[in-house]
Amino acid sequence: MLRPRTAAVASLLLIPMVAGGFFLQQAPPRATPRLFDQVLAIVASRYVDSLQSPEVFEKAAKGLVRELNDPYSELFAPRQSEEFNRSTGGRYGGVGMLLEEQKVGAGTSIIVSRIFPHTPAEDGGVHEGDRIMRVDSLPTADAKIDKVSDALRGIPGTSVQVVFQRPRVVEPVKLTFKRAVVHVPAVPYATIIGDRIGYIPLQTFNENTAEEVDAAATKLVGQGARGLVLDLRDNGGGIVEQALAVSSLFLKSGQPIVNVRSRNAPDEVARATSEHLATQPPLVILTDGGTASASEIVAGALQDHDRALVLGTTSFGKGLVQSLFPLDGGYALKITTGKWYTPSGRSIHRERKLLADGRFVETRPDSLETEAEKKARPTYSSDAGRTVYGGGGITPDVIVPDDTLLTTEQEFLRAIAPKAQAFVTVLNQYAFELKGSAPRDFSITPAWRTELRRRLGTAGITIDQKYEPAATRILDRELDRRLSRLVLGDAGARQRSVAEDHQLARAVALLAGARTQEALFAAGRTGASLNAAVKPDHN
Incomplete structure (x- = not known):
């Protein structure tokens, strides 16, 4: 009696099973060009x-x-x-001024913050600190800096008239420039620091980089430098071919520099060419979290081949190959097509994820970097058998943390953050005014401190007594930094500030006691051991 009902239930159950089996065999819906x-x-x-x-x-x-x-x-x-x-090219048609937007009262002004050498601006007598009032027919009051910059640029050989307001000069300064191809230096200067240590700050990898590094190193060695520091901190990269050329300066012909692995192409190995420095002194490379891309190729190759001691903090980890494809209508597509690996096989890339707000963060962020934590990374070997570390980015041989502000200094800066632009404007203007009277061996005087605080007060920036003495330290440091560059130039300012730059100071100290690269590595191992013995202070 129950069989018919059971059979009916079984039949009902069978229908969706068969139907399910039928649909599982169908190809899933797919997007096609017709969808677009x-x-x-x-x-x-x-x-x-x-x-x-x-x-x-x-x-x-x-x-x-x-x-x-x-x-x-x-x-x-x-x-x-x-x-x-x-x-990336390093050249453009313009007059050769670096501009800065500054807050003035309720509006903004465009100030000349730097003048590039051998440019129409330098030849025409423009001063750092000049305020641009007009470019041809464009008034600059409250104009955006991009608009002013665009007005100054143009076809080389064409003319542009600029009206400036100069501190302590009543009448406006009117100058006419003939635009020229402006060379933006990759190496803004090179100088001797300490006991015959050459210092080369490398800002970017443009079309002139290898030539400038070669010239800077040759000049410093000619001046008696017995060791070199190549500063790649905050160098975000640029033209990869220039990174290969810079690496070649310090390597032997044929040594691999970087390996490119792509999806649909065989591996490519870039090797050092025959263009080398005539003299090869011991070398330290400085890195930090802003060292990225082409900079990491140089640091990784020279570390793997035992040609440089890397010092500082782990680099950013941008180990992706970008290719630029020109498109119709002047468009261009920059797209990732591969990954970079150092000669020892380390992947330069550090994985990150893109957040909804446009920021991208590491999928496995580092904690406070120490020698002990460094040793938890994957290990590889250099040519000479030294241990180098993978895991993304270039990990230094000697970790020296970035200079950090004291807690009270951080609190003071947070307190004045709403007036940050006015704070910077007051500092810049006062430094420009002091430039003509400050001696080359100047020190911040009590009178300067008093006047600076008066000007800050006029700009609506009050300093609470609870932030002392941190506020005084920061004001002295910021005024000294700006005035040093104006009075001494970039090279002189760097020489003056070495003691405040802990990473550079450590590099200079290590090089001072090492006559060979091998001796430098030995000194670095001793320094790393000392670092590991010191427990970090998290307070």
């Missing part, structure tokens, strides 16, 4: 606001690149493409 055409047509014809066809195409293309979730891939519009080429 359909969405594009509906947006173009039915979206509530009308959009021009070029705008729709650009938005669609940018959306595709954005959905790769790769912070390094980007679609450049024509103007962005020009800016990118200019920033």
Whole structure:
């Protein structure tokens, strides 16, 4: 009697099973080029606001690149493409001034903060601290710095008239410049520090970098330098070919510099060429969290081949290869096509994820970096058998943390943060005014401190007594830093500030006692052991 009901239930159960089996055998729905055409047509014809066809195409293309979730891939519009080429090429048509936007009362002013050598601005007598009032017919009051910069740039050989307001000069200064191809230096200066130690700050990798590093190193060795410091801190990279050329200066012909591994192509190995420095003194490379990309290629190659002691903190870890593809209409696509590996096989890249707000963070962030924590990283071997560490970025042979502010100094800076721009403006203007009277061996005087505080008060910046003496230390340091560069130049200012730069001071100390690279490594091992014995203070 129960069999018919049981059979019916079984039949009912069988239907969805068969149906389920049927649907599982169907190919899942897939997006096709027709999907894009359909969405594009509906947006173009039915979206509530009308959009021009070029705008729709650009938005669609940018959306595709954005959905790769790769912070390094980007679609450049024509103007962005020009800016990118200019920033990496190192040359542009202009007058040779670095501009800075400063808060003045309720508005803003555009101030000349630096003048590049051998440019129309230098030849025309522009002063650092001059305020730009007009560029041709463009008044600059409350103008954005990008707009002023664009007005100054143009085709080399064309003319541009600029009106300046100069401190302590009543009448405006009117100058006419003929725009020229401006060379932005990769090495702004090179100098001797301490006991015959050559210092080379390398800011970027543009088309002139290897030539400038070669010239700087040759000059310093000629001046008696018996050791070199190549400062790659805050160098975010640039042209990879220049990183290879800089590495070649310090390596032997044929030594591998970097290995590129891509998805649909065989591995590529870039090797050192025959262009080397005539003299090869002991070398320290400084790195920090701002050392990235092309800079990491240089640091990693010279570390793996035992040609440089790396000192500082672990680099950023941008080990992705970007290729630039020119597109129709002046557009360009910068897209990730591979990864870099050092000669010992270490991946330079440190994995990060892109957040919804546009920031990207490490998937496994480092804690406070110490020698003990460094040893938990994957290990590799240099040519001479020294241990070098992987795990993303270039880990230094000797870890020296960045200089950090005391707690009271941090609290003071947070307190004045709402007035930060006015704070910087007052410091800059006062430094410019002191430039003409300050001796080369100046010290911050009580009278200067009093006047600086008066000016800060006039700008609405009050200093609570509870922040003393931290506030005085910061004011002295910031005024000294600005005035040093104005009075002594970049090289002189660096020589004056070595003691305050703990990483550079350690590099100079290690080089002072080492006549060979091997002796430098031995001194570095001793220094690393001392670092490991000191427990970090987290307070």
